[in-house]
Amino acid sequence: MSAELLRLEQVHATYGDGDVLQAVSLAAASGRVLSLLGRNGAGKTTVLKTIMGILAPRAGRIRFAGDDIAGAPPHRIARAGLGYVPDTRGVFPSLSVLENLTVAARPGAMAGGSDWSLERVFALFPRLYERRHGSGGRLSGGEQQMLAIARALLTNPLLLLLDEPTEGLAPIVIDDVERVLRQLKSTGLAILLVEQNLAFALAFADEVAVLGKGQVRWSGTPAEFARAEDVKRRWLGL
């Protein structure tokens, strides 16, 4: 059994009007991939934003690597070892591809973390090396996704939060993202993956959690999930 890295206990969060998260409890372990599934509007993105401190939880506890991070500002949470790749990618258009990578790079492996360098990242994403002097604003959707992942890796996170990495990408680019995530998983990096693309999400998952109407409705292994027909029907509409 691998060590627990992240635990959300009874987390409530409000976004706009109305409670989006109601008593969400969730755990992620080091070296494992947790896929968080759910319909549009189930609160998946809100879970990630709340973990990152972009939204302050209204109630509940969030522990990460032994520290209570609920209510801390995003830059402190990131420095505690969380890498964030939002669904909007968040590439900085005023910065070159290289600057996008180096501006947030935190070299040196943390205890239990990986040690990502520019060379390693460019070996994983040769396309980014070719475009390193170009503006971040001129990348294609797939390249932006690669850049967002590469940039998060260079902060040497203990846990990578990935929000819909395949959203809006062509199938051939999705294959590329899949190749990259397989490699990341093989390095032992812990990943919390939010995905609509079920096949993609299940391809890597060690654990599956299903979010519905702001609560975790089910959790288990991918094999258990394959048999849980009522969960799929009720909370995913399959």
Place this chain on the structure above:
Amino acid sequence: MDPGFLLLQLLNGLQFAMLLFLLAVGLSVVLGMMNFINLAHGTLYMVGAFVGFAAAERAGSFWAALAAGPAAAAALGAVFYGALLRHMQRAGAMKQVLVTFGLIFVGIDAVRLIWGDYAKTLLAPSALAGSVHILGQVYPAYRLFIIALGLALALVLYLGLERTRLGAVVRAGVDDRVMAASLGLDVERAFFAVFCLGCALAGLAGVAASPVLEIYPGMDMAILIPTLIVVVVGGPGRLAGAFFGALLIGMAETFGAVFIPDFSSFMIYAVMSLVLLLRPQGLLPARHSP
């Protein structure tokens, strides 16, 4: 039209533009980065001028003013920030405008209390007191100094923004503040540094303007509106926007006063309206990720 006369007006316009640039650049970047509007920015300009005047009197040298004015403005900016502005970042534009507008009057009264009501003059340093001949025209050396100072600082700021780590953090913060913070960047601290630097530049503008304009309580009000227009015309958040916006407004003001004096007070507003009709985001707005 006499080309020599045109050259003189061009230099006058350039000199005014450089003062506007020094004032607008801090305001613009802070607005683009934090969506924060500090109407009391002109107060730093006035304080820079008065402290500079006092320092020059004591030290007997203009150069003492050029050091003391920006330092005092930066220190006052840091106090502003810690005591007030830090708590107001999420307060919304209306509250920010009202509070910082109130600070303008506090500033004017404080200056009046310390230095009195009368206008003061700071003499240009003796090395720059004379005139130079350019293409057959006679032009005050000190005004050329203001132009050179503005251009040199624009270059330094450009290099600082494009080539240094703090510059990259600032650009990332202007592009997408939440994303920058989510990567572990302390956007708040970078903002504080930029804010204090912007205040120092406003103080510097106040000292630099002193031998050309008068030093008096309320001088900040006279420069605030053109400065805000530069920020709006240039597009908030960008150094190049502040620079070219300042050039445009500086020239419009100068040439307007010369060629259509009846409309001169209206000229910069006309230019601003025209720019905003054609480019509602300003000339060179910060690019925001979609």
